[in-house]
Amino acid sequence: MSEVAPTQYQDYDRAKNEAELRMGIVPALVFLSFVVPLNGRPWVIIITGAMCAVLLVQSTAQSRSAYNILANAAYLDYITIPVAQAVADFLDNLAPRIRPENEGQWIGSFVWALQQRGFFEEVDDALHEMLHLDESIRGDAQAYLEVHDHDSADTFARLLHYFSESKTRHPSNSGQETPVSESDQELPN
Numbered sequence: 001m002s003e004v005a006p007t008q009y010q011d012y013d014r015a016k017n018e019a020e021l022r023m024g025i026v027p028a029l030v031f032l033s034f035v036v037p038l039n040g041r042p043w044v045i046i047i048t049g050a051m052c053a054v055l056l057v058q059s060t061a062q063s064r065s066a067y068n069i070l071a072n073a074a075y076l077d078y079i080t081i082p083v084a085q086a087v088a089d090f091l092d093n094l095a096p097r098i099r100p101e102n103e104g105q106w107i108g109s110f111v112w113a114l115q116q117r118g119f120f121e122e123v124d125d126a127l128h129e130m131l132h133l134d135e136s137i138r139g140d141a142q143a144y145l146e147v148h149d150h151d152s153a154d155t156f157a158r159l160l161h162y163f164s165e166s167k168t169r170h171p172s173n174s175g176q177e178t179p180v181s182e183s184d185q186e187l188p189n
Helices: 006-035 041-075 082-092 103-117 120-130 135-148 150-169
Strands: none
Touching: 006 041, 082 103, 103 120, 103 135, 103 150, 120 135, 120 150, 135 150
């Protein structure tokens, strides 16, 4: 991006560096507020805590600004995101008869594309995110995977089974937890 859009790169670099600087100052300030022997020390700690909170908010804003610049650069084709480009290329080449038709199928096709292009960590992340989808969307995604990507469908079925079991063992509305054995605490691979 530094060669294609130098102005955008300078804005991105400045925002990223300012965010990192603010984030790096916070631990040192907290440490100094506790170590420096000053009269009225509780006030120093409170004021330093307030300054650190301001720095953290500013750091978050600068990070968001840097990410927005990157997203804009990707939108304008100054940079490409390999994972997104691989998924887009894969989905563009799907035969019309297997093109997704609804939201769940699109999600399933994204997982299938990631699997086919070798982005296995992203597949795992996507499958874990699918657990939190609406049941009908999740069902459509799972059905699409069962037809096109058996490995991901099997992994998702195990995750869903584990997720369902853990919800029945630990209902959120009861005040007591059911003991879980060590073998039940491991996630399936």
